[in-house]
Amino acid sequence: MRRIIHKMFLVWDFDKEEKWLNEMAAKGLALTSVGFCKYEFEDCVPGEFRIGMELLKDLPQSVEGSKYIEFVEETGAEHVGTLMRWVYFRKKTSDADFRLFSDNTSRIEHLTRIIALVAVVLAVNLYFVLYDAYMYFASSHSSAFVAAGTINLLFAAVAAFGVVRLLQKRKRLKSESEIFE
Amino acid sequence: MPNQALTEAVYYILLSLIEPLHGYGIMQNVEKLSNGRVKLAAGTLYGAINTLLEKGWIAALSTQQSSRKKEYQITGTGKEILRCEIIRLSELVDSGINILRKDAEQK
Numbered sequence: 001m002r003r004i005i006h007k008m009f010l011v012w013d014f015d016k017e018e019k020w021l022n023e024m025a026a027k028g029l030a031l032t033s034v035g036f037c038k039y040e041f042e043d044c045v046p047g048e049f050r051i052g053m054e055l056l057k058d059l060p061q062s063v064e065g066s067k068y069i070e071f072v073e074e075t076g077a078e079h080v081g082t083l084m085r086w087v088y089f090r091k092k093t094s095d096a097d098f099r100l101f102s103d104n105t106s107r108i109e110h111l112t113r114i115i116a117l118v119a120v121v122l123a124v125n126l127y128f129v130l131y132d133a134y135m136y137f138a139s140s141h142s143s144a145f146v147a148a149g150t151i152n153l154l155f156a157a158v159a160a161f162g163v164v165r166l167l168q169k170r171k172r173l174k175s176e177s178e179i180f181e
Numbered sequence: 182m183p184n185q186a187l188t189e190a191v192y193y194i195l196l197s198l199i200e201p202l203h204g205y206g207i208m209q210n211v212e213k214l215s216n217g218r219v220k221l222a223a224g225t226l227y228g229a230i231n232t233l234l235e236k237g238w239i240a241a242l243s244t245q246q247s248s249r250k251k252e253y254q255i256t257g258t259g260k261e262i263l264r265c266e267i268i269r270l271s272e273l274v275d276s277g278i279n280i281l282r283k284d285a286e287q288k
Contacts, residue, residue: 054224068227071227072227074203074250075223076205100223101225102221103188103189103190105190105228106229
């Protein structure tokens with residue numbers, strides 16, 4: 001039986017999202033496709049699948065992106081979905097505990113990728129805050145610029161919070177790898 | 182070459198590629214070599230392979246049309262890196278054993 005669940009995760013809580021998807025799989029609902037805040041599941045034997053997700057360096061549709069997806073598929077995982085640059089895989093757990101990263105070096109590299117993404121969102125919104133302020137004071141005094149500016153400022157604040165959270169996560173991993181590999 | 186430690190993943194990937202292998206083959210071989218202790222994840226392995234290709238420590242073999250999977254093999258530079266790493270590792274093990282043995286003898 002198919003089941004659709006709507007749920008929202010913030011980008012910097014990607015680890016919570018992955019954990020939730022694995023909890024669903026453990027309960028007998030395996031991910032079959034993803035959309036914006038939308039997850040589709042099918043019934044499975046509880047614990048049959050493990051889910052792994054990752055932000056790719058390139059778009060999944062690009063040559064580099066599809067090369068990577070093919071590589072992961074060759075290791076026995078199934079590509080279940082793509083959402084912008086995020087890819088989702090699942091694998092039958094009988095052979096091994098499936099995950100996409102097995103050392104801190106690659107986990108840190110992945111976090112850096114996500115930080116860069118959120119930082120771009122932050123920069124774009126800050127730019128528009130300045131733009132809206134300039135337009136308001138320099139030309140029109142229109143309240144539309146106040147509204148737009150407020151929304152951009154809000155987005156920028158949320159993105160800034162995200163960057164801080166991600167930097168904290170990365171710092172924790174980095175200090176761990178000073179002792180352990 | 183600077184005397185830097187290789188990550189466990191890189192060390193075992195280089196060792197595995199004495200024989201040509203494709204990605205999944207490397208994962209299986211590393212697990213076998215380490216008696217099941219080191220399980221490389223696909224993302225980690227992919228990143229490591231690309232870095233090693235850039236550095237020229239491994240090379241991709243030209244694939245025949247028949248097999249789609251790309252195979253890799255260690256290069257001369259890669260073998261030299263492995264030799265240096267093994268010397269470094271045995272120094273670590275030797276000094277560890279010596280110091281702990283002396284300590285045990287004194288007690």
